Amino acid sequence: MSAFEPRTKNPGLFFAPTLAASSARPVRRTIRRAAAADPIDVTYQQWILLALGLSLVGDISLMFKGDRWFLGGLSSFLLAHLAFVSAFLSGLQFPEPPIWSYGVLLWGFAVLSALWSRAGKLKIPLLIYGLILALMVLSAAARNAAMADESSFLILCGALFFMASDSLLGYRRFVRTYPGAQPLILSTYWIPIGLIAWSI
Numbered sequence: 001m002s003a004f005e006p007r008t009k010n011p012g013l014f015f016a017p018t019l020a021a022s023s024a025r026p027v028r029r030t031i032r033r034a035a036a037a038d039p040i041d042v043t044y045q046q047w048i049l050l051a052l053g054l055s056l057v058g059d060i061s062l063m064f065k066g067d068r069w070f071l072g073g074l075s076s077f078l079l080a081h082l083a084f085v086s087a088f089l090s091g092l093q094f095p096e097p098p099i100w101s102y103g104v105l106l107w108g109f110a111v112l113s114a115l116w117s118r119a120g121k122l123k124i125p126l127l128i129y130g131l132i133l134a135l136m137v138l139s140a141a142a143r144n145a146a147m148a149d150e151s152s153f154l155i156l157c158g159a160l161f162f163m164a165s166d167s168l169l170g171y172r173r174f175v176r177t178y179p180g181a182q183p184l185i186l187s188t189y190w191i192p193i194g195l196i197a198w199s200i
Contacts, residue, residue, distance in 0.1 A: 026190050027056045034197040045200050047087030052197065054080035070173075071125060078129050081136040081162075084196070088139040088155060092146050101141035104163060108134045111167045118174040126170070137163055154199040158192035165189040 031052045034045065058076030061069050089095050108130045119126050140159035144152040165188035172181045 027052065027059060027193055030193050030197045031056065034200055041091060044087050044090050047083050047090065048196060048200055051080045051083035051087065052193065054083060055193065067122065070122070074122075074125055074129055078132050081132045084136050084159075085132075085139045088136070088143045088159075092143060095139065095142035095146065097138040097142040098145045101138055104134050104137045107163070107167070111170060115170050115174045133163060133166060151199040154195045158195035158199070161188050161192035161195070165192070 031049065034049055034052060054076050058073040058080060061073035061076055063069075112127065112130050115126060116123060137159045140152075140156045144156040146152075165185055168181065168185045168188060172178065172185065
């Protein structure tokens with residue numbers, strides 16, 4: 001998920017275009033760069049572009065307060081991670097994540113346990129999102145294990161950064177805020193966007 005959240009209690013739609021234009025600019029630039037790349041695998045590029053586009057939609061949705069906007073952003077990022085999974089597994093006949101990568105399931109369980117009692121009616125959406133996020137990381141690890149090249153290493157690093165960013169954001173939203181939350185979450189979100197786009 002993105003770190004973008006409105007600063008005011010009730011931001012109106014009037015402010016959305018300005019906020020979206022400024023806050024989501026790095027993602028838009030990354031999409032343009034990825035679209036202009038000369039890929040070895042066109043199918044992989046198309047899936048990545050779809051995932052980045054869905055991430056941008058998620059960014060904009062999370063700029064507004066309220067559970068509906070949050071669910072919209074969560075849904076967009078869930079679809080983005082499914083697109084990432086399709087990209088990471090493209091061309092792999094028998095994807096097999098390394099043993100160490102299953103540790104992300106333990107991490108995901110720990111994060112969900114911390115958020116569960118505070119998530120209210122968002123419990124099930126969070127659970128589904130957490131499973132898809134873990135699947136994305138596992139598929140990145142499987143690609144890196146199978147290909148062992150620079151591109152797959154960038155993918156793996158990006159996937160792990162995504163999990164870190166979403167964990168930090170979830171803790172801030174459902175548990176409590178903490179010093180340096182915004183720059184920390186933003187950096188761990190923009191870094192994987194750039195790494196994965198660079199892998200094309």
